[in-house]
Amino acid sequence: MRLARKGSPIDAQHDLIVIGGGPGGYAAALYAAGIGLDAALVEKATIGGACLHVGCIPAKELLETAHVYRTVRNAGAFGVNAGAPELAWDVTMKRKQTVIDQLVAGLGSLMKHRKVTVYNGVGSLGADRVVSVARDGETRTLRAPSVILATGSLPRTIPGFEVDGKVVMTSDELLSIESLPQSAAVIGGGAIGCEFASMMADLGVEVTVIEALDQVLTGCDSDAAKVVARSFRKRGITVHTSAPVHGHSVDPSGSHTTVSFGDGATVDVALVVVSVGRRPNAGGLGLSGTAVVVDERGFVEVDGRCRTAEPGVWAVGDLIDTPQLAHVAFAEGMLAVTDSLGEEPAPLDHHRTPWCIYCHPEVAFAGHTEQSAIEAGYEVVTSSHRFISNGRAKIVGDTDGIVKVVAERRPDGTGGQILGVHMVGPWVTEQLGQAYLAVNWEATVDDVAAFIQPHPTMSELFGESVLSLTGRSLHG
Ligand code: NAI
Secondary structure (H helix, E strand, O other): OEEOOOOOOOOEEOOEEEEOOOHHHHHHHHHHHHHOOOEEEEEOOOOOHHHHHHOHHHHHHHHHHHHHHHHHHOHHHHOOOOOOOOOOHHHHHHHHHHHHHHHHHHHHHHHHHOOOEEEEOEEEEOHHHEEEEEEOOEEEEEEOOEEEEOOOEEEOOOOOOOOOOOOEEOHHHHOOOOOOOOEEEEEOOOHHHHHHHHHHHHOOOEEEEEOOOOOOOEOEOHHHHHHHHHHHHHOOOEEEOOOOEEEEEEOOOOOOEEEEEOOOEEEEEOEEEEOOOEEEOOHHHEOOOOOOOEOOOOOEOOOOOOEOOOOOEEEOHHHOOOOOOHHHHHHHHHHHHHHHOOOOOOOOOHHHOOEEEOOOOEEEEEEOOHHHHHHOOOOEEEEEEEHHHOHHHHHHOOOOOEEEEEEEEOOOOOEEEEEEEEEEEOOHHHHHHHHHHHHHOOOEHHHHHOOOOOOOOOOHHHHHHHHHOOOOOOOO
């Protein structure tokens, strides 16, 4: 930080100022500071953003509780008699908070270590890359040659489902719920909806998923989405697709509500979870006197290098119209910093982003679905293998799922370049790495089939699926 000259309206100068301390913002600040820039980060709450406080981390932590519960419930099958599991939700919540606190503390130490100046307050951007930081009625004024906007997103809601924190919640409230309800309707079968549905069902809640489109997890390959829907149904989750919701009416006791959806259907539940997407949070950014454009949906408009229309101003993360994923925000934060240095950053290809959804069964994918590859004009060939035939999956006792590889079809019917890989099943979020590399390296089926997969591992299924596309196969 450099203090501005006496009498200057600017309180401090930096090389780079980031507004918003979520994954996009803190990644940009840390990366810049690691390069040797004098970086500042403006955050109105605690650093970490939605990911750490009300998103990825707490959601996955609660899904892990569900996993442990499931494991104990099924322990008898391994000859381990642990009795029926009982849930101590207060302990669950404390553990979740401990994980968050540890990660926040770690992030704070990293910031200090790299000498990032953290300003606590509400940041807004004016002309000439002047950033105002308002806190407790006072305003400090900062300036830098480069400014990165990273104020993230907020849960979307739908008319007729006003969030009251009791009967109607979004992910924000659910992640701190005091006790689990007996029944819940999850509106929206996207990533958030499926993760919450899975977590609650494992912990004994009667769950109904209500999705407007014709499959859950739109964007996933339809074969993968079918496996999830089938597995959900087997575990007692009711899944309605092609069923937009119309409204709900709370009963006089205030403890239940009836949700109406589809063609006159209803369900009576103790809790409604609205998970219909997240909207960009550009509202408080100021921006007057700048050329930054916010589109009609609230996204800040950027080019392929995250540059806004205002020179020296970039925007990253959920604030822009790219996949709303923490790891995409990290990558965009680093890309914006690299671009601000006048270097040539490697472009991000969002069609090949890795996606990981942590419901049970887990979902992980990168690249084209079969459908999107066909729509893009490819002739495709696919190969799917099921975890039911995989040794490690049998050992673990978790065999629901498939690995599907989509490849360009060669004239002889074998596979050429690998266009997409779609996995559903045990630990697939930890198995996606090599598939992601194959897709992004534009590897061919022959390139990948030549590699050995360790045995017994779940990753053998990826190897088998690729091998089949060479026209020869081993086990399947
Ligand atoms: P989403 O956009 O993924 O899914 C929302 C779903 O709600 C869609 O399937 C949509 O058709 C449905 N919907 C919308 N209006 C509806 C209505 N009136 N009635 C019934 N259904 C309706 O959004 P989601 O799941 O809330 O997630 C928000 C963002 O966060 C997404 O970009 C998601 O990918 C990301 N995220 C990623 C995670 C992961 O990768 N593990 C986990 C959680 C969130």
